[in-house]
Amino acid sequence: MIKPLHSPSEVRAESAASPQLQTLKLGLDVHADSIVVGRLLDHSAPQPAQRFTPAQFLAWIPSQPKPAVSVHSGYEAGPFGFGRHRDLVALGVHNLVVQPVCLDAHHKGINHDHSDAKELCLRLDRYVAGNAHALATVRVPTPAEEQKRSASRQLAHRARATGRLRLDHDRDGALKPAPGNTLRNP
Numbered sequence: 001m002i003k004p005l006h007s008p009s010e011v012r013a014e015s016a017a018s019p020q021l022q023t024l025k026l027g028l029d030v031h032a033d034s035i036v037v038g039r040l041l042d043h044s045a046p047q048p049a050q051r052f053t054p055a056q057f058l059a060w061i062p063s064q065p066k067p068a069v070s071v072h073s074g075y076e077a078g079p080f081g082f083g084r085h086r087d088l089v090a091l092g093v094h095n096l097v098v099q100p101v102c103l104d105a106h107h108k109g110i111n112h113d114h115s116d117a118k119e120l121c122l123r124l125d126r127y128v129a130g131n132a133h134a135l136a137t138v139r140v141p142t143p144a145e146e147q148k149r150s151a152s153r154q155l156a157h158r159a160r161a162t163g164r165l166r167l168d169h170d171r172d173g174a175l176k177p178a179p180g181n182t183l184r185n186p
Contacts, residue, residue, distance in 0.1 A: 021041060021042060021065050021069070022042050022069050022070070023042055023069060023070050023071075023072060023128065024039070024040075024041055024064055024065065024070075024071045024072070025039070025040040025071075025072045025073070025121055025124045025125050025128060026038070026039055026040075026071070026073035026074075026093075026121065026124075027039075027040075027046075027073070027074060027075075027116075027118065027119070027120030027121030027122070027123070027124055028074065028075035028084075028117065028120065029049075029076075029113045029114075029117040029120065030075045030076070030078060030080060030084060032080065033053065033054075034051050034052065034053060034054075034113075035051070035052050035053075035054060035057045036049050036050070036051050036113040036116070036117040037049060037051075037052065037057065037060075037117055038114075038117035038119075038120060038122075039121065040121050040122070040125055041065065043125075046118050046121050046122060048114070049113070049114040049117040049118055051113070054084075058091070061088070061091050061093065062091065070094060071092065071093045071094065072093070072094045072095075072096070072124055072128050073088055073093050073094070073095045073096070074095065074096040074097070074098050074120055074123075074124045074127070074135060075095075075096075075097060075098070075120070076097075076098055076099070076100040076101075076120070077098065077099060077100060077138045078100065081146060081150070082097065082140050082141065082146055085097050086143075096124070096127070096135060096137050097137065097138045097140055098120075098135045098136060098137055098138060099135075099136040099137075099138055101136070123135050
């Protein structure tokens, strides 16, 4: 019988004894006024999540343990665009923008920022380890593509908003329904 070169416990003990950090993984739950960060060092258990303002978070990234061979992060795509992604890439972080999913893995009905950040961190760990099905990534558009997309979405939104009720101003400046657009009860 051929003996394996290293047992899993030997590999874990060896990496624990190694002073160099191999990978740092950050699961980010991003909101307009805060970012909740779940952190996982190498293959350890995730650390408790921390809440930052966006400015505090960008200042916190460079203060992470050095020298990590690679720093990975991931956050769910949302209404804030891809500026956060570009900021992280500029800091040398391998960032993924992922499709939003239900992060309540055990269906406990508990859904808060800290558990979401932890679950994103754990899924990111599996993705980085080679499980391509752990996260569904989103293609990040170039700034020009994002600007064009934003402009077309704003135009479509305005068209929907004005299409609901077309209003004109009368001579006194009061609003009234435009000709041919009457309010009817359904």
